[in-house]
Amino acid sequence: GAVVSQHPSWVICKSGTSVKIECRSLDFQATTMFWYRQFPKQSLMLMATSNEGSKATYEQGVEKDKFLINHASLTLSTLTVTSAHPEDSSFYICSAIMGDSNTEAFFGQGTRLTVV
Amino acid sequence: GQNIDQPTEMTATEGAIVQINCTYQTSGFNGLFWYQQHAGEAPTFLSYNVLDGLEEKGRFSSFLSRSKGYSYLLLKELQMKDSASYLCAVKDSNYQLIWGAGTKLIIKP
Numbered sequence: 001g002a003v004v005s006q007h008p009s010w011v012i013c014k015s016g017t018s019v020k021i022e023c024r025s026l027d028f029q030a031t032t033m034f035w036y037r038q039f040p041k042q043s044l045m046l047m048a049t050s051n052e053g054s055k056a057t058y059e060q061g062v063e064k065d066k067f068l069i070n071h072a073s074l075t076l077s078t079l080t081v082t083s084a085h086p087e088d089s090s091f092y093i094c095s096a097i098m099g100d101s102n103t104e105a106f107f108g109q110g111t112r113l114t115v116v
Numbered sequence: 117g118q119n120i121d122q123p124t125e126m127t128a129t130e131g132a133i134v135q136i137n138c139t140y141q142t143s144g145f146n147g148l149f150w151y152q153q154h155a156g157e158a159p160t161f162l163s164y165n166v167l168d169g170l171e172e173k174g175r176f177s178s179f180l181s182r183s184k185g186y187s188y189l190l191l192k193e194l195q196m197k198d199s200a201s202y203l204c205a206v207k208d209s210n211y212q213l214i215w216g217a218g219t220k221l222i223i224k225p
Contacts, residue, residue, distance in 0.1 A: 043218050045215075046213070108158060
């Protein structure tokens with residue numbers, strides 16, 4: 001199957017700093033990428049949908065100025081958590097779909113963010 | 117609103133069979149997915165159903181009834197490594213994935 005690489009796998013940062021998470025589709029062109037957040041023992045919560053070359057579409061309640069998403073190419077999307085706070089500590093996961101594929105989404109490995 | 121329901125937790129015995137149910141109410145339907153998620157890891161794809169009926173893939177099978185808004189994931193010959201959370205997700209009319217909360221499956225020897 002297609003491979004999506006997410007980096008870093010885990011990161012610890014100080015409160016008030018910014019953290020960038022990368023999501024790359026290694027062997028296919030991902031026209032659409034999704035960013036999810038998952039708190040312990042909860043399901044995946046969609047944060048935003050990112051289409052190459054256009055602004056991301058954020059879900060209700062997600063601050064676009066705090067969670068900056070850039071999808072500059074068909075193989076790379078980045079999520080930057082700005083001015084991180086302890087409550088932003090979570091498991092962040094990206095996924096990508098090929099073109100207009102109506103089948104499976106391919107997931108990155110996830111990033112465990114801990115803000116101290 | 118959109119809603120997907122699945123049991124929070126289930127326990128089964130190694131070598132046995134377990135069925136995990138999922139019911140959904142969504143705005144439109146463009147397919148139902150089952151994913152497996154081990155703790156601290158990203159979900160991995162198990163199955164996709166868009167038409168009514170049973171899809172079999174090795175030890176795992178998935179069933180869909182669109183008229184009833186119902187699906188189940190059937191796991192046979194359970195192994196200890198099957199201990200994980202199983203997520204049901206539906207693509208709505210906007211092709212957006214709506215996720216269930218997941219069912220934590222505990223396998224006992």
